[in-house]
Amino acid sequence: MTVSFIAIYNALPYLLKGSMVTIGLVGGALLLGFSIGIFLAVGQVYGNVCLRSIIGLYVWFFRGVPLLVLLFLFYFGLFSLLEINLSAFTVAVVVLGLISSAYQSQIFRGAILSLPEGQLKAARALGMGDFTSIVFVILPQALRLSIPGWSNEYSIVLKDSAVAYALGVMEIMARAHFVASRTYEHLPLYFTAGMIFLLLTYIGTKGLRLLEKKVRIPGYTT
């Protein structure tokens, strides 16, 4: 038993460095997903039939194909084919980001659709154009409404980031396995890795809840 604890204690700094990599993966993926997701959501709600079909196809694809398959497809397949040389970390961020964009677009879309029709009407009645009304009236409200759903997405991307191990990215899980294969302390080390993920989830969701409180409009409900 004590051997286990010593092994964990020694491995902890190494594992925690891995959490930096994990945070990098998650942060990059969520940012990419957010940027693309907003455009997809606005396109799906306000775009023409053609645009909506294309976006629908994109969402269907990235929500239907497993993460692992996409990682292999992009890392070993597409990027090799196009002779683009990217690190495993970058590919993982891109793939996680594209998948997240599909899910985030649906979160934002749901929030936009839940706003009363009158908001857009009032904006147009003042003479606001498409861009102005969406950016200054619709999105500020829709994004606030999206925070709970987005918090869920954060926790999902955090857990999915462990799959990047399959490409050799040295995040928490990869490091745990690396140490475990040397010390044979598999169970305690994986449990510790799991606890680190749990901690990161907790910190993230608490932070988002604080954000929700901070940007809350007094008395706002839909």
Add this chain to the structure above:
Amino acid sequence: MKEKPCVLRVENMTKRYGQKVVLQDATLSVDEGELKVLIGPSGGGKSTFLQCINFLVTPDKGRVWLDGKEILPNHKRDLYAYRQCVGMIFQDFNLFDHLTALENVRIGLTRVRGMEKEESKEKATVELDRVGLADHLHKYPAQLSGGQKQRVSIARALAMDPKVILLDEPTSALDPELITEVLAVIRNLRARGMTMVMSTHQIGFAREMADEIIFLEDGLILETGTSDKIFSCPKCERTKEFCSKIVELYGNSR
């Protein structure tokens, strides 16, 4: 007496939703300073008519002239410029829920008119003061009563210095005791010479203030005339029936 110029002219507004004809060949013209009131049963097309005038609803047929110039809704730039000159007050207020009263009034000035921050703040404050809400500048819509919300919405429309204001049943969503404060503001606007087209169930108010009453039912304008004519000797049976029922229900609130 000087001829008052025609500010708004609407001809043959028609709107169909599938098979149902919601508005048929509605025609209207309003001179400067006039108040024209639309009355009629709910679902009769009053709301649709008003929203077709500023093209929030795209009519199937119809033409609009503002100050003699025809508005071509297909030219986005012109349409937006036109809307800046036509104010709209909604039954459900439609205040921007994420902005304070002051910011609600300012947003049109800064984001549409391109006014400077300080200037827009001043103007917004003046408009809100005019409708009696100087103490509520930094409140959010959720913190305001219905009557206050509607007054903010009027200030928001006025801040744009419109040539004409369209009011779509401005008091229908209000508790009875709050109706008076909004009617007072509208009365004030009338005194200041604002050109307005309003739909309402407030018959007493319409009778007192309107230059012309227009009775709409099932999308058709059945009768128009001055308030004396309509209420004392209406031509149409339907008009008579409606008016007497309404007076019975809503009374002659002033």
Add this chain to the structure above:
Amino acid sequence: MNELFFIQHEVMPALLRGMIISVELIIPSAICGLCIGVVMGVLRVFGGPVLSRIADTYVMIFRGFPLVVQLFIWYFGLPHIGIYLSPFVASVVGFSLCSGAYHSEYIRGALLSIKRGQLLAAQSLGFTKTKMLISIIIPQAFRRALPGCGNEIIYLIKYSSLAYMITCIELTGQGKIIASETFKYTEIFFVVGLVYLALTTVASWLLLRVENRLRLPGFDHYSM
């Protein structure tokens, strides 16, 4: 011509073998996961202070640990205390316990959404606890939980690919093997991706049909 021959006789059978393993993984995991979810969900709502706490902790851990970590624990970790599971069994165990935690969330939400007044009415009519469960609670809770649990099973179809990481060779694993032999990574993984896409699409369609079949007028909107 050689290409076609190759595809027909080497690639397709291998991928098919992999797909069979995938299906063999998914079906038991889905069933077990759902059962665990129902038990945990019921415990969390009706279990009394001790049992509900235990169930809550279970859910917190199995929803908090990444699935990869859980799989590694069952396959690489258990030998530490003398239990040796095959990759297949470890995968099914991992998938069941993990998705069970997610299912319990939907079951719990569905149970909580049933207005208390109905239970009072049932009791005043003389229903026993069991009868109440079967005739009143389950028919409603089932419909409410269906979308969430159905989606969870669709997620399972995708996450079954992670069995590869603990050396269980299902569809994705087969794909990797063949791709590394032939270097046709893009083509193979594209096909593999399309197979999963087909599976998830069919499953979504089935879910929608079942939802529509069981739909009751006015029932869709939760009122907590």
